[in-house]
Amino acid sequence: MPKRTDIHSVLIIGAGPIIIGQACEFDYSGTQACKALREEGYRVILVNSNPATIMTDPEFAERTYIEPITPECVEKIIVREKAEMARMGATGKLVLLPTLGGQTALNTAMTLHRQGVLEKHGIEMIGAKAEAITKGEDRETFKQLMLTIGLDVPISGTAHTIQEARQVAERIGRYPLIIRPGFTLGGTGGGIAYNREEFEEIAKRGIDLSPVSEILVEESLLGWKEYEMEVMRDRADNCVIICSIENFDPMGVHTGDSITVAPIQTLTDKEYQIMRDASFAVIRAVGVETGGSNIQFSVNPENGRMIVIEMNPRVSRSSALASKATGFPIAKIAAKLAVGYLLDEIRNDITRETPASFEPTIDYVVTKIPRFAFEKFPQADPTLTTQMKSVGEAMAIGRTFKESFQKCLRSLEIGRSGLGGDGKPWRIGAEMIDDRAIFPRELINRRLSVPNAERVFFLRHAFRAGYSLEDVFQLTKIDRWFLIQIEELVKFEEELAALKN
């Protein structure tokens, strides 16, 4: 199937201002998409309120609107551009590509859809249809959908009385449990219960606080392994995995704040293939017709139980990472798939000879480490949670995990040459501690048990203070495979230090 000839112009919505969780990676994907579509001879119309982006440079689109990314504004642009196309005597349609500008673009497109604006002006959404976006984005719809295709989701139940709450807790069968009161502002009154006493207390409080006296009790996946799959699909239903990612930090830390590693390190082929099959089942069930999606899984390290966490029916932060990690330009290919090409009709940019319908296989390890700037926000709580707090990231490639990890730490531009041993002192609160000093156990325990920006360095401090791998694992739940790599780096630091003496 060649490219669509019924399309004249493509409207791309950018990501707007840079905020935490939505930064230059969407400029990267949007720019790629603009280039790809112009290459195919389509007229590209771009709206992005952020002029400090590459994509708003004049050469990337026929028409660039530096205007607020609001439904009202985008509607005005649609009206204007349709008139313009009529003047030009264009025979093809104006279509909207909403999947390349992050959540802002997707939300704006969905509002336009719900308000009937797209229908009124006869604008088709390409890449992902509104129905698919709803299925992927709405938590409850998505959860039900996963159950219908036989995939596993966190066990949960609603309760209106403390008796009902106890029944749900019993059914789940283990702590910790997450309690979310229904319809309270920002989820106030909820919490995590680690034992029966806490559960009773939080459940009672939640039921009292909820205006409808309802709480959701859900099993907690804290400490489970977290994985991501980057999937692409074309309109002939060819599906490929571009990149698999394993999070260094277990569940509980936002992916954007997690150290992540590609490819997956600790799954056997059987387990990996089940996850691959599940990824395809998800993208098909949600109905993303063409383009990329990011699907997140959680695996219980004790028994391998695999749970689908969420999916992003669009190019995401991880897609930018996966593109750089594998050399497979996800946004560019996604744009071409959206206008009708099939994966095997597109050339692979790296080999130039083979088609894009392949799964990159790499002979190296890629590590991404988030960059935090808590020093600029002294009031902010530096604990890492499910809300993203990092302001950037570094990525490095190495032949081994240790190499890529060390290169990545050095690339953070925080003044460190790696995990430590570079002779520079450590700033801990108001105190300066010498690089080779042994840190107090109490401080190490605190910094390891609660995820925070410096935890990765405290892994070193812990091993240097004589902690065993098992001690560190119990405090952090970071997979033992990653911990042994860190321990080996520390041992090597000691070897080098011994030479100096």
Add this chain to the structure above:
Amino acid sequence: MSSPALLALSDGTVYHGHAFGARATAIGEVCFNTSMTGYQEILTDPSYKGQIVTMTYPQIGNYGVNSQDVESWRAHCSGFVIRELSPIVSNWRADYSLAEYLLQYGIPGISGIDTRALVKRLRVRGAMPGCLTTEGLTPADAIARAQAWGSMEGRDYVTEVTHEESFAWDPQDRDSGAFKLTKETVAASPREIRQPMPPADLPIVAYDFGLKYNILRRLRQKGFRTQVVPAHTSAADVLKLRPAGVFLSNGPGDPAALGSIVREIKTLVDTGIPIFGICLGHQLLGQALGGRTFKLKFGHRGGNQPVKDLDSGRVEITSQNHGFAVDAASLPSEVKVNRINLNDQTVEGLRHTTKPIFCVQYHPEAAPGPHDSTPLFSDFRDLVTRHG
């Protein structure tokens, strides 16, 4: 630190690294596999008989070895070459470390060498003989042994790996259900959870040229009752078992060295019985149908080979392991090439236009690799049912 090991190639290149696995010397064809997962399945695949396998992915051994993910009764490759061996095992199903497993089967391993440089050399010069030693051989001795080995061409390894006796596969259905990850409530032994299966109502015979267990599992999942027969079983003996179809398995070595087997397959082809072949089975079938095979420069070994189905236009990402291929130009007109490799356009599948015969060069049973091609086992079932 571990003891030293070395890998010498017949072109005189020597790589020095660390020993793991058995203290031994292995000589064979050095090849490489690009799968990022699945070293256990690769080790236990009989098709690697006579080969020293290099993994292009650098971190190996991370998830250990377990007693379920085996593709045969033992590890078969001659030697194993990796960049970095994991010092620990991290997976809930692991039973052994990779080093322990190799030791158990007397296979030497080398780690800590620049596998990228090695693979680049093999890609440019082609797969070549090598000698991997963890016993302290001198480089000159190892090079000489590699050179003395000769070539993979003309070698029959099938006779070495085939079962000596015929047997019925998994009559109690203990090992054939598709592997499942646990769901919701965790069972007593979550690693043993397998999917339910249909009744085994279609009897077939599977030729064992170095058969992978997952082929037998997949056949069972589609309702086949499989009798496995040794590679040198005559067509007459196969027909005496009154099978509804015949399956030709994967296997090691040069397909052109197996003339006597090709003759028996020709006899089966002439009877009009439904036949399905995989990998070596496909190459033997290709010869029985009048075609020729040739040696590929460095082969296809990995889990990401794109194959296009020329009839449907769909692309499958496939698992492959072969060093030889069927020459498309050598095939008679009644045999249609219906699948090709999108990387180098070589033959990946054949279909007979008048007889119920089809075969694929790749591994639809995966293990390791993607499951995209699993429907081929259903196709075989449909074919057998139509001709029953």
